[in-house]
Amino acid sequence: MADNGRMTDAREVPSVTLAGGVAMPMVGFGTWPLRGHSAAVAVGRALQAGYRHVDTATMYANEAEIGRALHDSGLSRQEVFLTTKLRARDAGHERAVLKASLRALGTDYVDLWLVHWPPPRGKANVSVWRELLTLRDEGLARAVGVSNYSIQQIDELIEATGEAPAVNQIHWNPRRYNADLLHGLRRRGVVVEGYSPLKDTNLSDPVLNEIASVYGVTPAQVVLRWHLEHEIAVIPKSANSGRIAANLDLFGFSLKPAEVARIDGLAG
């Protein structure tokens, strides 16, 4: 197992099936806070390294560069799973904002469109969710979901429309492990996608290092593999070629249940 640089065959990356039958690769490439030329370069490197899932947002102001990198990659649109997100403050302008995202990305549809944050003061904003469902039904997004929503807010959406978000993209890492939350989302048919998997993790942690040395991988690779063992999709960001490749190179080893449990135990 190389700890950097090995290109992963995109076919090695498993997918999870979202509500509505849309397949989402379990490892995606995070693009915040990449901007301008460096965003296009990093996404180009990620596609070359085998990523087929790219995560962006209106807020990241990098959709045009991602569109350029996709175009320059020579991959067909159907080969890459694209996520973008609606800012909470764009409530009421959903259609115009999605159309602007599609123009910037150079595509007719996104694979997943998320509400980036719930509105302040804790309400779920059902009217935004209805609009997302409408635009999905029109074919502008293959699946729709939310980010940073609580179970209570998701229940509000389900009660109002009968439709659960396909995905909840949430801050997740070993310190944030929460079996009840995971179970609650699963029970509602919501796929969990973790963001900031590495940034807030202590990669010097002895447990992660001990497990990494067993498999000849890095602690970062152990953390990413731990997400997959829990069937949580993960979207690490890197601007560095070696780390871009290493963060996808997760399929030459797997963690034993006891190792997963030790990492779960880092929650605090």
Ligand SMILES: NC(=O)c1ccc[n+]([C@@H]2O[C@H](COP(=O)([O-])OP(=O)(O)OC[C@H]3O[C@@H](n4cnc5c(N)ncnc54)[C@H](OP(=O)(O)O)[C@@H]3O)[C@@H](O)[C@H]2O)c1
């Ligand atoms: N929905 C939301 O509200 C939300 C919020 C935050 C993030 N996100 C999404 O989630 C993605 C990932 O989260 P994130 O960017 O916050 O955090 P992250 O992916 O956990 O961490 C990125 C940081 O870790 C470094 N890094 C990457 N690979 C590494 C490795 N193998 N070993 C050590 N360090 C490594 C990167 O530096 P280098 O670039 O130098 O490698 C960068 O500083 C974002 O890019 C964005 O797409 C969504």
